[in-house]
Amino acid sequence: MRELRAALWGVSAFAVGYLLPGTLRLPTLAYDPVARTIGFTAQVSGVAMRYYGDLLWACAAGSCAAAAVWTSRRRARPVAVLTGAALSLVALDVVFYLSRLLAQV
């Protein structure tokens, strides 16, 4: 089923695209709610926030992966393998953010 494979690849890419920009401090859109300015930077400090930018990276990665699989004519991988990979990547994200919470509490 093409829809399921596109969804699984999309979820996998979203999980990777969400985790990497923040952890590797890659440049992203940053919004400063006090100054009301938007910038493209890796260094976010004070009240400025990079959540919007990280979410945009993840959405772009997920959408591109899903679209690529949707249009691909290559032989499909087994659904069980794709499902395991997608849920493992999501679990990796959850464990990483949970560990950050537990480390600081």
Place this chain on the structure above:
Amino acid sequence: MTVVFEGGARALLLVHAVLGFTAVFATTHHAVSAFLAARGRSVQRQLQRFGWMASASIVAQALFGLALYPVYRVRVRFADLERSAPAVVQLFDLKEHLSALALALVLGASFAGRALQPDAPAAESRAVAALSGCGAALVWAAALIGLYVTARHPVGAP
């Protein structure tokens, strides 16, 4: 100094909460339907109906949450919680991340569930059930954390 959407923060928070409850129940129903499909029951109409409900409610809820975020950041997080309850700040950060991951899982499960046929191989219906179940679990976790943080200090309150 005013933050964007600060004047309507309370109204936005109420809509965000209502959409949050809608998302919790729609994703839960979708997950239950997906598990029934994985057990061989014919639930294609439920999967389609709850699929679009879950997608629409979680996207709308996320948009309202993103609109509220600058007010939370300035008026709640930096003005209060960073000093009085730093653990709650970390908990809210976790909620943001769970919400983002739930968004991807729910949209993926709804998209795949919409196309799931009654005679689909077991691996496919199990995959939809896994996506949907994990998405619903993350939505529940995000909703409970959101309620807890809001009980501590809602946006729009001094």
